[in-house]
Amino acid sequence: MSEPILRLEGVETRIGPYHILHGVSFDVPAGELTLLLGRNGAGKTTTLRTIMGLWRASAGRVLFDGRDITALPTPDIARAGLAYVPESMAVFSDLTVRENMVLAARSGPLDSARLDWIFGLFPALRRFWQSRAGVLSGGQKQMLAIARGLAEPRRLLLVDEPTKGLAPAMVRNMVEAFRQVKAAGETILLVEQNFHAASALGDDVAVMDNGTVVHSGPMRALAADAALQQSLLGLSLDQHQ
């Protein structure tokens, strides 16, 4: 059991008049891959956005490495060492793949050894290096969005549903890519609806429902317990595409 690098304590988030998160608490241990699961609308994306300061927590705390980052502006949270791959991918479509990567490498020129490693994970990026990101397919945009998160070493990578809308073969490639990223020692908090993909990757898991965490523990235990899966995740996994 390693030290948590990220800890959420009773985080509540309101968006306008809606009370979305009702006290979310869980830990992300350093050097591991933690999964955040839950039905559609459970509050997973809202949780990641709150961690990044894109929504403001109205109660509770977000601790990163023991430091309270709840009230920091988003750029400062990123500079503390978090990288965020949003559900919408948010690649800059007017910029080329290269330019997207240049911006992601905040502290200076891209490191060519690291870039080779990224090209190894996502060969399509090498092929479209000088193309506008807007012309990429959905899957390729997803690769670019993740590659941006990997452009420089970060302390923690937040990734929101990287396999969304991908063909089965692409999902396998994506799982393999995450396996390699994990092997490289990165700490990851991953939202993933594809339970099969998720269970192959996760060390730990937190399951959300209705804006709170309803279960957390080792992935292995959840993967082995079909009844628990059924009660926590119900039909949502089959429904989700």
Next chain:
Amino acid sequence: MTDLGATTPASLPAPRRDWAALLLCPVLMAAALPLVGSASSWVTLTAAGLAMGMMIFLMASGLTLVFGLMDVINFGHGVFISIGAYAMLLVLGPLAGWAEADSLPLNLALLAVCIVVAMAVTAALGLVFERVIIRPVYRSHLKQILVTMGGMIVAEQAIHVVWGASPVAIRLPEAFRGAIVIGDAAVERYRVVAVAIGLVVFAGMSLVLNRTRLGLLIRAGVENPEMVEALGYRIRRLFVGVFVAGSALAGLGGVMWGFYRQTLTAGMGMEVMVLVFIVIIIGGLGSVGGCFVGSLLVALVANYVGFLAPKLALVSNILVMALVLAWRPQGLFPVARR
């Protein structure tokens, strides 16, 4: 910038250019030649159109970036044009000798000093305007329109207080007066100067926007400011910088426009704002390249139509805008947005 030499594959398709929009002005110029009939008139009209277009571009380019990056509608932009023009008076009085000197270097130096002073004044003013007037009204277009209009009225009155209410006549530096005669065609010297400065500014802006990290950040911020922040960049600072630069560019436009009219009035900036809004809409909000093409297009059409069908001159801008928007509802170079 980052050099990726070895890791960059060689055989890549070049990014596609939007030829239809880029060729618009050249095609228009070529089509106007037979219509105008005489080559010398065509040269004069074209030069006038290009010079006019460059000046509109200088006045509009800052505004399109401010709108694109932070979604702020600044009706007060025109006042920076006026103040830029009036700021010249700080220079033209003390350096009157430079204007009358029969020396191109001295005349150019005077123009340069005017530009530097005007840009410094409008940049400083932009910093204050952003802090006091714009910052409290982010995310509300209606308030932005009202508040920036109010700011503009106050600033126009301030010009009256500082420099007086009556129009001020200024004289062009000696070397820029008169026309260059090529065959039968006469091209006013000052128009050549305006075109040269417009091209330099456009090239400079293109270079910054396409070749520097700062430029990439601005373009990325136009598309998705939230993601730029999530990558760890402080978009507020970026915006203040762009607002100040945009104000300074308006000041530069004011100098060029002021010398062109040779009469300064407090409302001179506001008078061109309709044109400025038309070209940034035609170009595609947030696009500097679009603003450039749009400015030239509007100015060329205005000059050709003024010659061929003077009665239509008043509506030519609106017609151009209607046609362009019918063809491309988002403008010539639509900027991707969230």
